[in-house]
Amino acid sequence: MSSKPPISPAPPARRATVTLSTLAAKKALGEPIAMVTAYDYPSARVAESAGVDVVLVGDSGAMTVLGYPSTVPVSIEEMLMLAAAARRGLSTPMLVGDLPFGSYEASDVLAVASAQRFVKEAGCDAVKLERGGSSSDRARAIIAAGIPVMGHVGLTPQTATALGGYRSQGRTAERALEVARDALDLQEAGCFSIVFEAVPSELTDALMPKLVIPVIGIGAGPATDGQVLVFHDLLGIYEGHAARFVKRYGRVREAMEEGVEAFVREVRERRYPEPRHGYTMAPDEATRLRELLGDA
């Protein structure tokens, strides 16, 4: 018989906190970056345990969890509440808060003040804004105030009406050049990363060699440094229209409906609760209670 002490299993490896340098290193090493949206504590806990690198509290939450018809109406207060809840569920992924429509466009002062609220009140590590042009100036101002910024080009839902609706962007050479200019402006402004949404893969392929910062794609082909999907889309929770780039990795809405339907059925059939779901009193206490109530 061996006299060696039993070898205790190694503790599970603790994941390191994801920082700007982690993302830059992943790009340099060619390691894909995984980003998902999350809008509350349970979805953040799922992202945390799945090993996601970046969690975005996207303004898509306006539609997926707040029930608005687009991302436009959501207020900064609503976004801050969602971001703070996600923060409480995370320790390792980087947390990026989406600046909602109307919270940054008008001036650098407004943009910096809104970004600071995401950091101070919701504990975000960084913020995201949409489009190039004047948004690049807003990004520069926020970065100068010490807050990292993620850009977003291509289909930018906050201005979808001006873009002709929720449709892919940059499908002609001229329009692709505009998207490219926006991306390069945002990089030049100091953004640490950019989202490319719903653009042809030829545009992504042509732009990737010009971008030294990590590019996260959503409907932008396989050449980006990472991919992002909306939590409710990838798990099949959201019942609205799904864009072509959405891949369903789960059918959670069906599971939720089945669960709640079963509960409703059991309540109506008096099959729930069973004795094991309840609490009891000692028989003498029950007798005394009836006496006190005058029933004995």
Ligand code: KIV
């Ligand atoms: O709001 C959002 O979820 C987003 C992602 C699609 C990138 O902006």
